[in-house]
Amino acid sequence: MTGSDYVEAGDPCKRRTKAGSPEQVISSTDKDSDAPDGGVKGWTVLIGCCTAMLATYGVTGSIGILQVFWINHQLKDRSQNAVTWITGLNLFLNLFLPAYIGPAFDRYGTRLILGLGSICYVFSFVLLGECKQYWHFMLDYGLLNAISSACISTVALSTPAQWFQKRRGLALGIVCAASSVGGICIPFLLDYTLAELSSPWAMRILALVTLVLLAIANVCMVERVRSQGPWRAVGLRWLTNPRFMWTTLGTAFILVFEFVLFSSISLIPSYAAGQGFTASQGSTAIAMLNAGSACGRLFAGWASDRLGQFNIMVCVLAYTSIITACIWMFVYHSLAKLYVSIILFGAGSGSIISLAGVCFGQLCKTEEYGECWGTAYLFVSIAVLISVPTGDALLSRLGGQGYVACSAGILGAAFIAFLIARWSVLGRRWTIMVKV
Template sequence: MITESTPSSSSPTLSGTPPLKDDPPRDVELRTDLEKVDTKVSIHHPSQFPDGGLNAWLAVVGGFACLFCSFGWINCIGIFQGYYTSHQLKDYTPSQVSWISSLETFCMFFFGPIVGKYYDAYGSRFILPLGTFLHVFGLMMTSISSKYWHYIICQGIVSATGASLIFYPALGDVSTWFFKKRAFALGIMASGSSLGGVIMPIMIERLIPRVGYGWSMRITAFLILGLMIIANLTLRSRLPAKGWSPFLLKDFTRHFKEPGFTLTVIGAFFFFFGMFLPFNYIVVSAKQNGMSTTLANYMVSVLNAASVFGRILPGWIGDKVGRYNIMVVISYVSGILIFALWMTTTGNAPTIVFAVLYGFSTGAFVSLAPACLAQISQIREIGVRNGAMFAVISLAALTGVPIGGALVTRYGGGFEGLQIFAGTMLLCGATAFVFARVAVGGRSVMMVV
């Protein structure tokens, strides 16, 4: 039996040889070795995540600002669909105009593997300033654009690439500070995107009649610059940089060998295929159904206002009853709402109710998707795995809205085809999340997954 006393020179040690005079007890050596091991791995151990504290919540503040400027901007692009088709790009079809917003969403997500790889190696220190510059510069150039290809390059590519460099570091940094409260913290951070989607459409709508389109875009760019200064000062990772490793394709493809990861990505892909269609077309469809232009232009803001609560509340519940469990529920609810409300009713009141409920349900997806992915990932690979998932769903984001626009044209300006397509894709995504939940946590309905 190992004791706390120091063995005498005549007593055999555990190894069968007498100890030297200054040798520590063998049990002390064992404990010391274990402590060294614990110290080496403790920074990644769930018990070592602060789940709070000044630095952790400052990171959430910085992440909130990042999501306001990146995903928040993407959430308000629906207002440009209606504005461009009535003004600068009125000679183009809705499907052609929708390529601008589709490119924005695509570019923001498609560069995920590259940004994620760099983030895992060096953190957010250099990514955020570059993203800030590109996002602001792209919007400044959009403010002086006059041709279709100008908007494609400046708003659809340059600004969106900057948003991508802002979005991924926020997801990664905040995830390193929280474990038990991760979905809640990510939900608070993601609510910035909803708030951005509320404020910026109203701001642009009010500014254009007063100062013109150009200065409206410049003022928005200055707002983003101010918030990103705050983000650059507060957003930090808890983990030290691990350094660069060779950029290999297998670093991204190997994750798809995991059934839980692959099924989660498939669910997110189908969900993204349909999710943005109401954001892009609710203004146009509301006007067609008799809603006044003034009220219709507020529908995007209504969607995003409800999404603020959708970002936070389901994440808080998901930390307690299972993030995958809540993801399945809100995904099915989103699809059902399109068929039950948006497609079957035409009055002002049902449209507003749909905007509120749909904004809440889809808002939950934005905060829960990264939380679900982090739940099945090593913290050191958060950047790469987030990037791999969002790169895949960027293809859905790129093609989903133009497909919807083509369906509107196919149905002579009606929205039935678009609504059927959107609702079906959301339900397919929800079903994929069911299989992902089973792969991660088993078939037990009561399991917290």
């Protein structure tokens, strides 16, 4: 293989057909090539995206603590499976709604969507402290919090793609790592406030923290380009693009990866309790998962810019499958082994969120990124809707080791699916030494 072949295969705008002639995938790349890839404005925007993700996905990464608290207090008359449907609905809407919010962002920009989402998001935590009945939690956390969180996170994940092209993987890795930082800090905040204060005051403090973070996001974040095409609620036209469909299928076994990730986030306290560990040790395990995730996202984003997004995605999936199957299954009742396994697992599993975003960024114009990414996650959301309740049932029926074995198998399927996605993007070739 020649050097020119290597460079062209890694170019997001072209690929070779079987005959070897270049095929145009993206009709216009002027706006991509104009991306500053940094600068004062670019990095300022990235800071805003980071604080937005810290406030939204950072809380999502700590939801297992709130779930255990609800089961032991306000919702103690409800089964654990019933309570997990609250978090399951929240996660579903967080991934389903970008199919509609993404095109709106492409067309109208950040201000309106981010501003309204921020107000409702902060207010949802104030209300959460006053919830007493099951339907209160379902309406507030399952609906209001989820809708507002989806507005914020969609804008935060779509905006970096407009400001970064050559370093897009690193930019998205930094943004996604910020959510992991939230997942490190917020568990300790919740652990302390829920134990020392009343639930209403714990939620008010959380609301204040998110208010400060989202205020920074609203000041810093702004779009660089807007789509001039008609607004489409869902980009169904992407379904005719084979490269998009294979990538979505890969993400759809990363939809099953989402099953592993979000089930792990919500059920780690339950898993730890089943292994004989305390609630505090379960909270520490969540923080360690997010710490490993932050490191993994930064490294994977940096590496994907140099070696190719699909290449790194395949490697990370293989690594995470092996780590899950060979290490986490043999934790038993050792606290040290649990912590080490969760950190290693987090380093792999956390990377896939940011890598999925940059993989889709290779398939579309900059001003269409929100629509492309949102449409793909329309399918991902369906699996997430059932991920937490199903994961809880599997944990109860199979036990800790059986649950982890099932997770490893699902990640193995995701690895195979992304190999096929990579093959499709390369024009149905199994070339190895190529950047893609």
